[in-house]
Amino acid sequence: MLRKLLCVVGAGLLLVPAMAISAQADCAEQITLRVDDWSSGDRVEYMNQVLEAFMAENPCVTVVTEPNISDDANTRRLTQILTGTAPDLIATGESWIPLYQEAGAFLDLTPFIQGENGFDPAEIFYEGVFNQGFYRGVPYAIAKDYSTSAFYINNALFEAAGIPLPEDGWTWDDVLDIALELTVDANGNNANSPDFDPENIVQYGIDIIPDGWWRGFQSYLYSWGAHTISDDGTTTAGYLDSENAVAAWEFYRDLVNVYHVAPSATILGSIEGGRTQMFQDGQLAIGNTFHGPWWQDVFNETPNLSWSVAPLPAGPDGIRESAVMWMGWGINANTEHPDEAWALLRWLTTEPGQRVFALKALSADRAVSEEMQRVDDPYWGVFIAEADHLGQLDEQLNPYYGPCVFTPAGDLLTRVMSDGGEEIDIAAELTALSAEADACLAEAAEAGVAAVAEGS
Template sequence: MKKRGLLSTIGILGLLTAVLFTGCSSQPSTTEGGQVELFLGYSSDPPTKKKMEEIIAKFQTSHPNIKIKTETAPYEDFYQKLTTQIAAGTAPDIWQSDGTKVFGFAQRGAIRDITDYVTKEVNKDEVNGLEFNKDADGKYWGVPQGIQVGALFYNKDLFDKAGVSYPTADWTWDDLKAAAAKLTLDANGKNADDPAFDKNSVKQFGFTFFGSSRGAFNILKAYGGGVLDPTMTKSIINSPENKKAVEWMADGMKRRLFPNPADLKAFQSNFKVFLSGASAMQIDIYAATTAMNGAELNYDVAPLPKGPDGKRFAPVIANSWVINKKANEQKVKAAQEWITYWTTSDEAQVEWTQVGEAIPVKKSVANSDKFLTNNTKPENKKVFLDSLEFAGTIDTNAVFAEWVKVFTDNLSDLFMDKYGVDEYISKTDQGIQKVLDDFFKK
């Protein structure tokens, strides 16, 4: 998933009806030379587009029976057009799906159930993140193209200046808050533990979180709570565990250890707080390393902290190859050959690793020097791989964007003192359940 698209999803455009009743793409199955023509779509920026083209060219050399026609565009443009194409029956035969959209595509009838292919042809011991595309009924809807997993990013210079020890794997969320208090400074350089601290003139925050994969969801899960049940159709917001987690967050906001929604807005981008050196810690995913390296930050990563009962949770987004439900059998077979190549070819995986866009899906490559010691920060890249052991999805479904909006809008009101924790819990639980019922009970 690209970082600017974490809260994007396919819109409510009546896709289910359109997908079920529109015809197949008019693209021919084979070329005049007998090759299968495979229509492949993916979102890209210039570096990823160039590298993908190179990998596709090598695939076609080794698979002369398949000719790949591509369609690509920047993230927002790609998914906007894809939504229209799905409704019109002209979508690619296979496309790279943002990990937050896979189950949405499945629940709206846009993509193919590939359980048979995955169980028979994919080596589960060698592919990172495969289980994150399996639904509550045990069906697989995609195969990972690149993995994003969350970790705690920290600014080493700010820690050193404050004389605070770097985060460790033993940290709890309370340990993080205690460190954040020492790293939060007012205009006079007083930290939040100092009685003279002026919380109305904060110039440096201890910790930043926002959105879904970079935000409160992870804290709820570490406290033993969450947002949706395993079926992704019921809200579980109203629970004692979630209340404790929300109280933890609200307390940090009141003490001004974390930037509130108004602070984030003042920076014009949620990412700029940490990138500008105005925050000592932030939850983020692997893709963020590109921007952080570009900003020349002196940073590293640690596992996300443990909850009060020792539970640890890291968000994972398995950007994946999915196959159009309308694709004919020739194209499905060609699409599966492409997926097999992508997940098994050392050459393809090493080449994609060089872009720095995602954690490699082939485990042997991810655990090699090509990924772990490729002379770019962070130094401790193994944290991302280790975090897969306690990682989970962020409860994505067909109405992900809608329930996330209820969740985050209400959280923003709580953080701006518009109401208290109990009211937040009740209002959010009811609001999210309404979103779910409006879709799943139709």
């Protein structure tokens, strides 16, 4: 899609606290741009640096940031869009672009990209990351930053067992083989031993997603060739409950109940700190699976923990495909200053802003990543390489995927991976869930976006 639309791009925005940053100059008109801001912690200072630089270059523009970091931030944005009160640059996660656009949120970025102040996105961005800002073939938003996934590895446990650290190209069969070797009971028997006691495990080979986190599980499903909705976004039947999907769900559950190499969601929920704490304590060989680059500081500060990250494994048919976590901005369709909004969006999502933001996050700007030596870094490089395997997000195929599929499917995942989940007929549950999801999608489409906002 990126090269097909080489003159089609928008830019992602950034964050700042509730403040205005302006510059003094001789201006015929002082323009004010409002920016949706989700920054916190040291990211606030980063945003300030970027905006101050923009103001210095554009002294007739004042940028006002509007904090929106509450639990209901996404639905608050939807309400702002529907009521015409949204800022000039609207923040959005990749999953919310369809719903926001159905509400009339964004300008098509194509004219800006193709215009005098445009650029060739194929020369700037990682294609898989850039494509997440599209809806129905049109670019509406660009990422400020993004996150792919990896598996966190306890190096010491691998070394003690004489097992090489995983490399790109490993598979889910490899994951299981390694997890069997690294799951150990109180008597020192691993899960391959006939004397292994599954009721008395002191070290697990791998963890599972315990809380129904559907985005993480999507990466797993994609590697099994199991997307959950049709390409035209009209039905989940035959997708959510496909043979590949059922096989993937059953294999994942078997990690807990058949192979005993992973703790159940019930066990993980009973431990303060959950799987992260277990990994820090040396009770997990492969931990925080499908997490992004969020744990570097935490794990580096953990005493006596030698750790690394590994690429995601391929599925049974060699498929290497995963989902992305992404946050960026689009230009409000009702902005009074589209050209100035584009200038700011471009500043934030390309080299000027990305050089600052990339200090603590992944940048979709290839040149910035390469210049900061992230590509070859043993930590950041794994996550960057995963950008070459990003697939189409199912949420972007239907604006109502979130309430109709994402949430109920996550609830089912929690039940399946908890104690008693071994009794669940997965095929039957997925068939029922698919029927309910299709009915929900049809009902939501008829009710419209406003009904979603009211029901949130």
